[in-house]
Amino acid sequence: MAKRIDVSGLTAYYGTHRAIDDISMTVEPRSVTAFIGPSGCGKSTFLRTLNRMHEVTPGGRVEGKVLLDDENLYGPNVDPVAVRRTVGMVFQRPNPFPTMSIFDNVAAGLRLNGTARKSDLAETVEKSLKGANLWNEVKDRLNKPGSGLSGGQQQRLCIARAIAVEPQVLLMDEPCSALDPISTLAIEDLIGELKERFTIVIVTHNMQQAARVSDRTAFFNLAAVGQPGKLVEIDETERIFANPSVQATEDYISGRFG
Amino acid sequence: MSHTAIKDTRTPVDPSDGRGSLSQRSLPRWAPTGFAAAGLAIGAGVGAGAGLSSKVQWGLIAVVAFLVISYTATTVVENRRQAKDRLATSVVWVCFVLAVIPLVSLLWTTISRGIGSLDPHFLTHSMAGVIGSDPNGGVYHAVIGTLEQVGIATVIATPIGLLTAVYLVEYGKGALARAVTFFVDVMTGIPSIVAGLFILSIMLMAKIGPSGLMGAIALSILMVPVVVRSTEEMLKLVPNELREAALALGVPKWRMILKVVLPTAIGGISTGVMLAIARIAGETAPVILLVYGSQFINMDPFNGAQSSLPFYIYEQYKIGEVEAINRAWSAALLLIAFVMILNLVARGIARWKAPKTGR
Amino acid sequence: MASTTPIDTPPASPVPPAGPSSSSSTGRAGDKIFSGLSRGSGILLLVVMASIAGFLTYRAAIAISKDQGNFFTTFDWSPSANPPVFGIAVLLFGTIVSSIIAMVIAVPIAVGIALFLSHYAPRKVAAPLAYVVDLLAAVPSIIYGIWGALVLVPYLGGLNVWLDQYFSWTYVFDQTQPGVARNMLTVGILLAIMILPIVTSVSREVFLQVPRMNEEAALALGATRWEVIRLSVLPFGRSGVISASMLGLGRALGETMAVATVLSPNYLISLHLLDPGGATFAQNIAAKFDEANPLGRDALIASGLVLFVLTLLVNGAARLIIARRKEYSGANA
Numbered sequence: 001m002a003k004r005i006d007v008s009g010l011t012a013y014y015g016t017h018r019a020i021d022d023i024s025m026t027v028e029p030r031s032v033t034a035f036i037g038p039s040g041c042g043k044s045t046f047l048r049t050l051n052r053m054h055e056v057t058p059g060g061r062v063e064g065k066v067l068l069d070d071e072n073l074y075g076p077n078v079d080p081v082a083v084r085r086t087v088g089m090v091f092q093r094p095n096p097f098p099t100m101s102i103f104d105n106v107a108a109g110l111r112l113n114g115t116a117r118k119s120d121l122a123e124t125v126e127k128s129l130k131g132a133n134l135w136n137e138v139k140d141r142l143n144k145p146g147s148g149l150s151g152g153q154q155q156r157l158c159i160a161r162a163i164a165v166e167p168q169v170l171l172m173d174e175p176c177s178a179l180d181p182i183s184t185l186a187i188e189d190l191i192g193e194l195k196e197r198f199t200i201v202i203v204t205h206n207m208q209q210a211a212r213v214s215d216r217t218a219f220f221n222l223a224a225v226g227q228p229g230k231l232v233e234i235d236e237t238e239r240i241f242a243n244p245s246v247q248a249t250e251d252y253i254s255g256r257f258g
Numbered sequence: 259m260s261h262t263a264i265k266d267t268r269t270p271v272d273p274s275d276g277r278g279s280l281s282q283r284s285l286p287r288w289a290p291t292g293f294a295a296a297g298l299a300i301g302a303g304v305g306a307g308a309g310l311s312s313k314v315q316w317g318l319i320a321v322v323a324f325l326v327i328s329y330t331a332t333t334v335v336e337n338r339r340q341a342k343d344r345l346a347t348s349v350v351w352v353c354f355v356l357a358v359i360p361l362v363s364l365l366w367t368t369i370s371r372g373i374g375s376l377d378p379h380f381l382t383h384s385m386a387g388v389i390g391s392d393p394n395g396g397v398y399h400a401v402i403g404t405l406e407q408v409g410i411a412t413v414i415a416t417p418i419g420l421l422t423a424v425y426l427v428e429y430g431k432g433a434l435a436r437a438v439t440f441f442v443d444v445m446t447g448i449p450s451i452v453a454g455l456f457i458l459s460i461m462l463m464a465k466i467g468p469s470g471l472m473g474a475i476a477l478s479i480l481m482v483p484v485v486v487r488s489t490e491e492m493l494k495l496v497p498n499e500l501r502e503a504a505l506a507l508g509v510p511k512w513r514m515i516l517k518v519v520l521p522t523a524i525g526g527i528s529t530g531v532m533l534a535i536a537r538i539a540g541e542t543a544p545v546i547l548l549v550y551g552s553q554f555i556n557m558d559p560f561n562g563a564q565s566s567l568p569f570y571i572y573e574q575y576k577i578g579e580v581e582a583i584n585r586a587w588s589a590a591l592l593l594i595a596f597v598m599i600l601n602l603v604a605r606g607i608a609r610w611k612a613p614k615t616g617r
Numbered sequence: 618m619a620s621t622t623p624i625d626t627p628p629a630s631p632v633p634p635a636g637p638s639s640s641s642s643t644g645r646a647g648d649k650i651f652s653g654l655s656r657g658s659g660i661l662l663l664v665v666m667a668s669i670a671g672f673l674t675y676r677a678a679i680a681i682s683k684d685q686g687n688f689f690t691t692f693d694w695s696p697s698a699n700p701p702v703f704g705i706a707v708l709l710f711g712t713i714v715s716s717i718i719a720m721v722i723a724v725p726i727a728v729g730i731a732l733f734l735s736h737y738a739p740r741k742v743a744a745p746l747a748y749v750v751d752l753l754a755a756v757p758s759i760i761y762g763i764w765g766a767l768v769l770v771p772y773l774g775g776l777n778v779w780l781d782q783y784f785s786w787t788y789v790f791d792q793t794q795p796g797v798a799r800n801m802l803t804v805g806i807l808l809a810i811m812i813l814p815i816v817t818s819v820s821r822e823v824f825l826q827v828p829r830m831n832e833e834a835a836l837a838l839g840a841t842r843w844e845v846i847r848l849s850v851l852p853f854g855r856s857g858v859i860s861a862s863m864l865g866l867g868r869a870l871g872e873t874m875a876v877a878t879v880l881s882p883n884y885l886i887s888l889h890l891l892d893p894g895g896a897t898f899a900q901n902i903a904a905k906f907d908e909a910n911p912l913g914r915d916a917l918i919a920s921g922l923v924l925f926v927l928t929l930l931v932n933g934a935a936r937l938i939i940a941r942r943k944e945y946s947g948a949n950a
Contacts, residue, residue: 079284096834098852108838112339112840311778315776444936447871448925451873453669458914486662510648512651537755568757598755
């Protein structure tokens with residue numbers, strides 16, 4: 001079920017401001033690809049172009065191609081709603097639906113798609129919560145509101161919600177930045193398990209995290225504040241951290257700037 | 259203002275294009291406009307064909323037709339989820355149009371029927387000795403009444419409102435402040451006729467006759483909570499650093515409030531006062547109970563019955579003669595112009611003086 | 618605009634630094650006077666509220682003690698008859714029925730307009746359109762009244778006939794006395810138009826406060842725009858819409874002139890909404906005041922007291938809901 005992503009010549013705008021410029025890369029299926037880079041380099045913007053979430057921000061506009069296997073996400077007739085069902089997303093801050101129970105949160109996406117058979121629903125919810133390593137903690141309080149969980153549990157709930165609809169790709173936008181170290185560890189373990197089934201792209205500020213969880217790492221940079229962000233290089237994670245081919249990458253990783 | 263319009267740019271259907279799992283047939287961009295036109299055509303067709311007299315029915319039929327067409331077409335071409343989405347969009351648009359129609363009709367009627375007899379004669383004469391079917395007569399006495407009553411109400415309500423807001427923001431804490439806050443909110447909802455009855459009951463006990471002043475006091479009861487609420491909002495926007503800077507210079511608190519806080523917020527405060535004036539200028543009920551209305555010019559707001567613009571409109575409407583109704587519309591146009599100008603100027607000041615906030 | 622930003626404002630320069638001794642003495646007296654005045658204004662408001670209740674109750678007691686009918690169950694309003702007989706049954710019924718009709722029509726439409734302004738309208742036109750809706754609120758009620766009587770009533774005649782023709786089986790739409798549409802349905806429709814702006818603007822404020830991340834959560838699951846609204850916006854805004862509706866209800870209950878001009882009153886209780894007749898508190902006070910004798914005025918004051926209590930309860934409830942909601946959203950921000 002995991003698919004491969006081919007990006008070519010992708011440029012994204014906020015109004016007239018060019019946020020990222022002419023990015024091309026390939027993301028391998030069943031692997032974890034990490035995006036690193038200084039603040040404002042456009043890595044989150046780029047992530048959001050991969051499931052057409054960028055265009056919901058006022059003034060957001062995209063040029064270029066994103067191929068999911070062989071289908072262009074930005075082709076004519078492509079329904080952005082269908083794209084987002086195929087490419088799931090987990091956000092920086094956990095955002096469960098505040099008025100819904102834990103069960104309803106996970107079932108929300110399924111219900112939208114019309115998977116309404118009660119027994120199927122319960123089965124998928126259980127499977128997804130197990131997949132997110134959350135089942136044992138919440139199985140006795142599925143009807144309690146999701147907002148009552150701890151931050152780390154809420155984030156795993158959001159992951160369960162995202163994987164319940166069986167997406168091809170899972171995008172994660174700094175999923176651990178609002179969490180404590182123990183919750184972060186739990187999420188990182190989970191990412192390791194999820195890559196068996198999904199193509200995962202993760203944006204992170206934390207370079208150790210990128211080194212721990214990812215197979216490949218992409219480094220983004222910008223020439224100056226106000227300039228568009230660019231992809232500097234993408235390679236095997238070990239190569240990027242041990243022996244990058246571009247000087248800027250080495251400077252960033254060794255903490256000389258950023 | 260944060261705005262969260264969700265827009266998905268959907269591309270129109272191109273039949274030659276091969277479709278994968280993410281693509282789907284979609285209606286062209288002009289489809290909603292087309293559906294609306296078709297709905298209107300059906301509404302007009304059925305309305306005229308069945309000889310329905312009321313345009314309201316034509317409109318309702320058009321609305322129903324529009325909703326049914328867009329839902330069905332989207333279900334057929336796209337799918338049920340898209341159809342529901344399209345239906346919701348259509349309903350929301352219909353709601354907006356429904357709200358605009360009465361506003362346009364009201365403004366149009368008032369202008370078109372009021373402009374005719376709104377001339378210098380109308381503005382400079384009273385109704386003294388004018389019978390209902392006489393096309394002469396004017397609003398001079400009513401304009402005088404409105405200006406005096408609203409003027410007195412403003413003089414009473416503004417200081418009380420300002421001081422109360424200062425109390426709530428600068429001094430108030432504890433149970434008293436909470437009670438004042440709550441009752442200011444509740445006071446905003448007092449019907450004008452109840453405020454009128456309150457003053458009436460005082461008049462009955464103190465054996466006071468009707469006068470512009472009594473009406474003005476009732477109007478000030480309606481005005482105070484509006485002034486308090488808007489002033490309070492404005493004072494809260496004054497940054498605390500300013501207060502501390504003044505206090506650190508050894509300025510007493512009351513001078514700090516008078517010289518620093520109030521001047522900083524003066525733009526927003528005057529907007530609030532003007533909006534409050536616009537609100538009470540249109541009140542009729544207290545005038546009926548407390549000022550009684552009059553055909554004659556009475557310059558003295560402290561003695562005897564007076565008229566006012568809203569009362570005059572009601573009085574002429576009740577006469578029912580064509581000439582009187584014309585006078586009612588002209589007075590309505592005058593009143594609406596007064597209220598709208600106040601509103602526009604007030605909001606102009608608000609925009610011009612608006613503090614920059616982070617959002 | 619610049620005057621309230623800390624940087625552009627000269628910090629307290631208009632106040633000349635005074636010697637410590639003189640400033641503390643004048644300052645202390647001035648402070649006492651000024652804080653006393655502002656505190657006094659706040660207390661004055663409470664006194665006014667209390668005396669509204671007190672005076673109305675006192676006059677009402679005089680009237681009710683002379684009432685030969687039952688004040689709550691009598692249909693008639695004849696305080697100047699001998700013996701005087703008057704009761705609020707019809708007024709209470711008419712006030713509530715007309716307000717309910719207004720709510721049933723206005724709240725869904727207002728929510729629709731609020732969603733239109735917050736989530737559907739193109740960004741450039743949303744703000745001016747919201748302003749237009751606010752202008753609707755500024756139109757004086759007497760002008761709504763004559764518009765309703767002279768424009769709306771004739772337009773609704775045909776609709777009444779049609780409703781009677783096809784829906785007379787519902788009882789409420791059964792028209793037993795054909796004629797002009799000076800009935801409760803028209804009053805309700807007019808009241809609905811009048812409370813639309815307040816319900817719309819409060820709901821719109823709430824919808825604009827929905828956290829962006831809640832909406833994105835729904836979007837990322839592949840929700841359509843309507844599904845985003847159903848999953849994130851409406852649950853978040855529900856209590857706000859409820860309190861907005863109650864504020865509108867408060868307005869509808871106390872509206873005087875629009876009802877007085879449109880309704881053709883009588884003292885009967887009937888659920889035939891298309892028949893002329895019925896009465897409301899405020900309309901009855903405005904209509905009966907001119908002909909009222911001293912007892913008649915006290916009787917009207919007594920009915921006003923009931924209206925006062927009714928609006929107090931509704932507005933108080935609305936404010937409590939808003940206050941609770943503020944705490945709730947503050948804790949989650």
